[in-house]
Amino acid sequence: MSINNNFTKTVMSVGEMASGAKLTVPVYSFKAEQSEGPSVYIQANMHGAEVQGNAVIFQLLELLKRCDINSNITLVPYANPVACNHKNGEYTLGRFDPITGVNWNRMYHFDQGVIEPFAQENIDESDEAIEAKFKQLMLDEIEQKLDHNIYGLTTGQRIAYQLQRLAHQADLVLDLHTGPISSKHLYCPEYAQASASYFDIPHTILIPNIFDGAMDEATFCPWWQLQQAYQNLGRPFTMGQGLFNKESFTVELGSQEQIDLDVAHQDALGILSYLKYKGVVADTEFTPQQMTRYACYLKDYKALYSPMGGMIDFLAPFGEPLTAGQPLARILRMDNYGDGDPLHYISLDDDVIPILHFASASVNQGTELYKVFTNYFKL
Amino acid sequence: MSINNNFTKTVMSVGEMASGAKLTVPVYSFKAEQSEGPSVYIQANMHGAEVQGNAVIFQLLELLKRCDINSNITLVPYANPVACNHKNGEYTLGRFDPITGVNWNRMYHFDQGVIEPFAQENIDESDEAIEAKFKQLMLDEIEQKLDHNIYGLTTGQRIAYQLQRLAHQADLVLDLHTGPISSKHLYCPEYAQASASYFDIPHTILIPNIFDGAMDEATFCPWWQLQQAYQNLGRPFTMGQGLFNKESFTVELGSQEQIDLDVAHQDALGILSYLKYKGVVADTEFTPQQMTRYACYLKDYKALYSPMGGMIDFLAPFGEPLTAGQPLARILRMDNYGDGDPLHYISLDDDVIPILHFASASVNQGTELYKVFTNYFKL
Amino acid sequence: MSINNNFTKTVMSVGEMASGAKLTVPVYSFKAEQSEGPSVYIQANMHGAEVQGNAVIFQLLELLKRCDINSNITLVPYANPVACNHKNGEYTLGRFDPITGVNWNRMYHFDQGVIEPFAQENIDESDEAIEAKFKQLMLDEIEQKLDHNIYGLTTGQRIAYQLQRLAHQADLVLDLHTGPISSKHLYCPEYAQASASYFDIPHTILIPNIFDGAMDEATFCPWWQLQQAYQNLGRPFTMGQGLFNKESFTVELGSQEQIDLDVAHQDALGILSYLKYKGVVADTEFTPQQMTRYACYLKDYKALYSPMGGMIDFLAPFGEPLTAGQPLARILRMDNYGDGDPLHYISLDDDVIPILHFASASVNQGTELYKVFTNYFKL
Amino acid sequence: MSINNNFTKTVMSVGEMASGAKLTVPVYSFKAEQSEGPSVYIQANMHGAEVQGNAVIFQLLELLKRCDINSNITLVPYANPVACNHKNGEYTLGRFDPITGVNWNRMYHFDQGVIEPFAQENIDESDEAIEAKFKQLMLDEIEQKLDHNIYGLTTGQRIAYQLQRLAHQADLVLDLHTGPISSKHLYCPEYAQASASYFDIPHTILIPNIFDGAMDEATFCPWWQLQQAYQNLGRPFTMGQGLFNKESFTVELGSQEQIDLDVAHQDALGILSYLKYKGVVADTEFTPQQMTRYACYLKDYKALYSPMGGMIDFLAPFGEPLTAGQPLARILRMDNYGDGDPLHYISLDDDVIPILHFASASVNQGTELYKVFTNYFKL
Incomplete structure (x- = not known):
């Protein structure tokens, strides 16, 4: 029997430009006949230059049409067309609103003040009621922001909140990004460490229960803080269950x-491996690849800033441990040739795993050169 | 007898570009013979496009050479040459690092964790010892950041910390900025409200004891939080004395x-009026202009975001109360001409004083249109 | 009897962005019952930041609805939505494609090689046939470019050619622009000097028969060169008749x-004054304002480049003759204060009329400071 | 006997920024004891993002110190620090002045009007006198532009003319650039085709005797046009001799x-192979690599513009002939998924060699996708 799942496509309006041009985002939704597994929300391209996720959603749609799906799945490519369409020279201005400088992935909403009152008011509710009421509370908060704000919303908030409204309806959320020039890596909440091994991604950063405005935090922090609030009130739950x-x-x-x-x-297969593990799809062929998986805690994921202006010859390969003292990069300073030091080598006193580096050879003093794992360990 | 104060000029290196070009900042210092008044630090042009402060420092230098000065005064124009020299099209990219998007005036340092231990350790010290030791602590913190950071500093931190090192040596700090298209206005800590009337500036925003990364906060919050820590420990002091x-x-x-x-x-004369009030200069001709001065609290200083993309005809003049319901602006939407509404008027349900508006007629949905005082009052 | 002219509105697709978003341009057309006068094409906002023309088209539409019109009139606001929607910081990147740097108003098409063969082939045709056939030739050339180009068109060519296709169907073409910070001025072909006095614009630049890629040249140069070709072949015509x-x-x-x-x-009334003069509208109330009108030839319209980096205090007012030696501007160089010359005055050895200046106080060595009329005369 | 050539280093001031910061360019010069071979000028990094040439000059300096040199050699890295230091987001704004949009490599000077008069006046001079006088004429022209221009120079002209002043003193000029994402290729004047095989570069574009503002044209066009002028006057010379x-x-x-x-x-060795061929260095180890070298004429070097907005999966490898009809790229259009065509393949009707492609996957309709050789042949 061949499966041919249907999806629905809707179009969400997320912004208007000066000429009146409307920017829209397509939303693809699979509905499971019997929604037994956790529901899923996947988006891509919140940062303008980080486009590979759109191709991954293309391949996921192609694969999901033939999958045995147990739950609802929503996929949103081109999540931020304002950013996606913004060129500065040949490149896409990636990470922030060109007018304000605010990082597009720091504008999601979470008011931590609602957690404790909710837990206290709903201390004796059933599990089902807690889940339904808290999900509704999250959605109501977003609706309130979107529709009842006299002084208005910023461009980025309007986009973020509309995406968040979709994400809060799901149990599992995947926000597809890329680094500048980068290996594959995964930001994973500390409690979900076991899940990290089901992605085909060799590097995992484990992040704590602190909201800093990003989509992943905006969707797991509310539940994690709620679980902790219940714990404090003497009703223990386990995250991830x-x-x-x-x-x-x-x-x-x-x-x-x-x-x-x-x-x-390949990226899509890795995501389906995770979704199979969580019971979203039943197809047994989706299994994680065998690989060495490294992890570190967010506090140990370090950015290295250039000690001088210059041009960088990036030397250290991604993903492999680099012994303390080995060079990460060398900096060319032709202005020093003949009467100074034209080559400056950069190394660290720690063993590190280089994960990503800057997108250009040309850096100012203080430009972020590398991000590296320190105090890393195997998953 | 004619006064002819000498100043010294030094040059501070604040950054290196990819070509190796070094960016420097000139530092002008007057030393009082007997330093009896509070010392002063004045800087300009931390945001690249906000250049009028350089001209004010020019005029202050011209005037101070002839003043009867009681204390040390340091003046720093072109505080951020990286930003000042960065063009995007014809305009100067004003507010943020073009690589990272981080606001140049949100990178100063203050670790609030040092306050309470300091107060406890120095609860019985003399006033003079408290002042000297706390000032040294602030300077040590900055030195530590500047000189002992294995992973380096961002471009903006390196600039900000060097400026902050100068500012922490002064009692009074003036950071000269501008708005986009703007009336003159003043950010003033709540405790210093009395001082606001000595500037020739008709609008004052009173700000609380919360550190958000800006120069003014980075220099008054430590002292204000220290004063509160002593208060909590039973040794009351008064801010401003x-x-x-x-x-x-x-x-x-x-x-x-x-x-x-x-x-x-004129701007320089207004600043000298404040410095005369504080005893920095003795010249009696510097007195504040008579004007109606309005103020509001920071929480009541509201940004209004555009409800649609379009082109703005800004209507409301700055600095005058605007009755609720009166139009602030109208938005032209030629794409709607003939089959929609080509003109959309914007008004608010509150009485407000418009303080500044966006620098361009062309806005996206969600672009900040105006900043206005609400719940304002006369000083 | 009250007039209520109807216009039609169509929408022209001019570009697609990376997300697939389509950018469109609204086109408004009045059809005269009996088309007796010259037909008209008016567009605005080809340069992104030059938005006032959109408001002028709004007012023209409001006025033309009530006018007694003799010929067809087409109006196109938002001619270049790619540019209009492109922000760099707070400002709109005005003049060029952000990817390639090519000036949006240098991409129109004119192949001068077609002129002489056309004149030779049509030396004995009737005036009506010459006009109809040459107009068709211009349109065919554009169609060929738009639809039969295997290697494709640049973003700007696709926009320009579609606008040019509309413009070639008209006899009179107005391309509404603005300067950076600027007085009102007019680019006028030398042969149409008499018409310049019917606009309410005090400064006119008279331009020769040289095609440099701009819309005005792309629509008058073909006819002017054709007229000269006929002249050379012994069949004289007069331009403008x-x-x-x-x-x-x-x-x-x-x-x-x-x-x-x-x-x-007011701007719209000035344009209607010109259209009345040309017989496009019959309403007698549209008459030119009385004013002194200055002109110079394009070769005498000079750009002045900054001799140094610095911050400019623009001194000379627009539109008034400035005697040789009088200062146009002064340049502040605070880095020279104390040990050099902090103020540098700029003047010229010619009498000039300042027409526009740079949009920002901050300039590099070599940035265009002013554009001025030299060898000017009264119209 | 080991060679240890000395070079001199000077610093050339090429620009000032708004803060007064001076931008300088280092100039390295080797003087041959007996200057018997043709003199050489090599520069790099005129376009901001094209930085590899700086590293090549580093390696050339390292190698030339040990070479047996027959003639003077001047090397200039960081030729354009204004561009090199200009970041837009993470990337360096490469090709044009961010204020004006003018391509930095289209601002060199050549007034073709001087050629014919010079040839006529010097028709009977000795070869040596012709060479010396014409070289001096070229230098005088540049001096005139640099030092006697009342209305000033643009930022780019000031840089270009200073570099050109150095280049006109040499016989052989190499301007080191890069493409966006690109194979190695060479722009070579048609008459110098034989020299192309001495570089280790597999693709050569043969360019005609037309000046379009670039450094290479600005230095060979004057001589080539002079040679043609003499030819027309009946005194034949051969280019390259x-x-x-x-x-x-x-x-x-x-x-x-x-x-x-x-x-x-490796790049430096390839350049030394050419210099050995021309007699600049005597060291016999510098010989060209064996490789298939393709060429085409400039008119056959085609840019392909995107027929739609979208995200490009570049498929065709560089440097290999691609049969007509084979796909160059596919364009992802997720907005069409489900109700349109989400993948669009691009191919050409000609056999081509892809040489370079756009630097980003995200393109507008009309963005340059690829540059390709057509009608190519083997050297």
Whole structure:
């Protein structure tokens, strides 16, 4: 029997430009006949230059049409067309609103003040009621922001809140990003560490229960803080189980400014491996690849800033431990040739795993050169 | 007898570009023979497009050479040459690092964790010792950041910390900014409200004891939080007096992208009026202008975001109360002409005073249109 | 009897962005019952930041609805939505494609090689046939470019050619622009000098028969070169009369980055004064204002480049003759204060009329400071 | 006997920024004891993002110190620090002045009007006198532009003319550039085709005697046009020989935004192979690599513009012939998924060799996708 799942496509209006041009986002939804597994929300391209996720959603749609799906799945490519369409020179201005400088992935909403009152008011409710009421509370908060704000919303909030409204309806959230020039890596909440091994991604950053404005945090922090509030009130739950079977990941698919549909097919299989593990799809062929998986805690994921202006010859390969003292990069300073030091080598006193580096050879003093794992360990 | 104060000029290196070009900042210092009044630090042009402060420092230098000065005064124009020299099209990219999007005036340092231990350890010290030791602590913190950071500093931190090192040595700090298209206004800590009437500036925003990364906060919050820590420990001091005679202001001189040396002369006189009031200069001719001065609290200083994309005909003049319901602006939407509404009027349900508006007629949905005082009052 | 002309509105698709978003341009057309006068094409906002023309088209539409019109009139606001929607910081990146740097108003098409063969082949045709066939040739050339180009068109060519297709169908073409910070001025072909006095614009630049890629040149140069080709072949015509009643102007409405609907009403009246003069509208109330009108030839319209980096206090007012030696501007160089020359005055050895200046106080060495008329005369 | 050539280093001031910061360019010069071969000028990084040439100059300096040199050699890295230091987001704004949009490599000077008068006046001069006088004429022209221009120079002209002043003193000129994402290729004047096989570069574009503002043209066009003028006057010379032993190349070293010092060493060896062939260095170990070298004429070097907006999966590898009809790229249009065509394949009706492609996957309709050789042939 061949499966041919239907999806629905809707179009969400997320912004208007000066000429009146309306920017829209397509939303693809699969509805499971009997929704037994956790529901899923996947988006891509919130940062303008991070486009590979769109290709991954293409391949996921192609694959999901033939899958045995147990729950509802929503997929949103081109999540931020304002950013996606913004060129500065040949490149796409990636990470922030060109008018304000605010990072597009720091504008989601979470008011921590609602957690404790909710737990207190609903201390004796059933698990089902807690889940339903808290999900509704999250949605109501977003609706309130979107529709009842006299002084208005910023461009980025309007986009973020509309995406968040979709994400809050799901149990599992995947936000597809990329680094600048980068290996694949995964941001994973600490409680979901076990899930990290089901993605085909060799590097995982474990993040704590702190909301800093990003989509993953905006969707897992409310539940995690609620679980802790109940714990404090003497009603213990376990994250990742039952009504708290909520997980959110930022999936970093490699480098920005490029798409590759063949690599995207592999990326999609890795995501389906995770979805199979969570019971979203039943197809047994989706299994994680065997690989060494490294992890570190967010506090140990360090950015290294350039000690001088210059041009960087990036030397250290991604994903492999680099012994303390080995060079990460060398900085060319031709202005020093003949009467100074034209080559400056950069190394660290720690063993590190280089994860990503800056997108250009040319840096100012203080430009972020590398991000590296320190105090890393195997998953 | 004619006064002819000498100043010293030094040059501070604040950044290196990819070509190795070094960016420097000139630092002008007057030393009083007997330093009896509070010392002063004045800087300009931390945001690239906000250049009028450089002209004000020019006029202050011209005037201070002839003043009867009681204390040390340091003046720093071109505080951020990286930003000042960065063009995007014809305009100067004003507010943020073009690589990271981080606001240049949100990178100063203050670790609130040092306050309470300091107060406890120095509960019985003399006023003089408290002042000297706390000032040294602030400086040590900055030195530690500047010189002992294995992973380096961002471009903006390196600039900000060097400026902050100068500012922490002063009692009174003025950070000269401008708005986009703007009236003159003043950010003033709540405790220093009395001082606001000595500037020739008709609008004052009173700000609380919360550190958000700006220069004014970075220099007054430590002292204000220290004063509160002592209060909690039972040793009350008054802000603005004695060892707590510390004040910091962000002075918004009008609109960005322009200088006017004649207006700068007036601006300089207004600053000297404040310095006379604080005892920095003895010259009696510096007195505040008579004007109606309005103020509101920071929480009541509202940004209004555009409800649609379009082109704005800004209507409301700055600085005058605007009755609820009166139009602030109208939005032209030619794409709607003939089959929709080509003109959309914007008004608010509150009485407001418009303080500044966006620098361009062309806005996206969600672009900040105006900033206005609500719940304002007369000083 | 009250007139209520109907116009039709169509929408022209001019570009697609990376997300697939389509950018469109609204086209408004009045059809005269008996088309007796010259037909008209008016567009605005080809340069992104030059938005006042949109407001002028708004006011023209409001006025034309009540006019007694003799010929067809087409109006196109938002001619270039790619540019209009492109922000760099707070400002709109005005003049060029952000990817390639090519000036949006240098991409129109004119192949001068077609002129002489056409004149030779049609030396004995009737005036009517010459006009009809040459108009068709111009349109065919554009169609060929738009639809039969294997290697494709640049973003700007696709926009320009579609606008040009509309413009070639008209006899009179007005391209509404603005300067950076600017007085009102007019680019007028030398042969149409008499028409310049019917606009309410005090400064006119008379331009020769040289095609440099702009809309005005792209629509008058073909006819002017054709007229000269016939002249060389011994069949003289006069420009501005009969079949050569073709005129094109670039109308510079003042400063960029702003709209003012009240000023736009005045601007619209000035345009109607010209259209009345040309017989497009019959309403007698549209007459030119009395004013001193200055002109110079394009070769005498000079750009002045900054001799140094610095911050400019622009001193010379627009539109008034400035005697040789009088200062145009002074340049502040605070880095020279104390040990150099902090103020540098700029003047010229010619009498000039300042027409526009740079949009920002901050300039590099070599940035265009002013554009001025030299060798000017009264019209 | 080991050679240890000395070079001199001077610093040339090429620009000032708004803060007064001076931008300088280092100039390295080797003087041959007996200058018997043609003199050489090599520069790099005129376009901001094209930085690999700086690394090549580093390696050339390292190698030339040990070479047996016969003539003077001047090397200029960081030729354009204004561009090199200009970031837009993470990337360096490469090709044009951010204020004006003018391509930095289209601002060199050549007034063709001087050629014919010079040839007529010097028809009977000796070869040596012709060479010396014409070289001096070229230098005088540049001096005139640099030092006697009342209305000033643009930022780019000031840089270009200073570099050109150095280049006109040499016989052989190499301007080191890169493409966006690119194979190595060479712009070579048609008359110097034989020299192209001495570079280790597999693709050569043969360019005609037309000046379009670039450095290579600005240095070979004057001599080539002079040679043609003499030919017309009946005194034939051969380009590439005797006094007309002048050659200029734009050397495209691969992709922008990256340096690799090891690759730069190989690039330097390829340049030394050419210099050995021309007699600049005597060291016999510098010989060209064996490789298939393709060429086409400039008119056959085609840019392909995107027929739609979308995200490009670039498929065709560089440097290999691609049969007509084979796909160059596919364009992802997720907005069409489900109700349109989400993948669009691009191919051409000609056999081509892809040489470079756009730097980002995200393109507008009309963005340049690829540049390809058509009608190519083997050298």
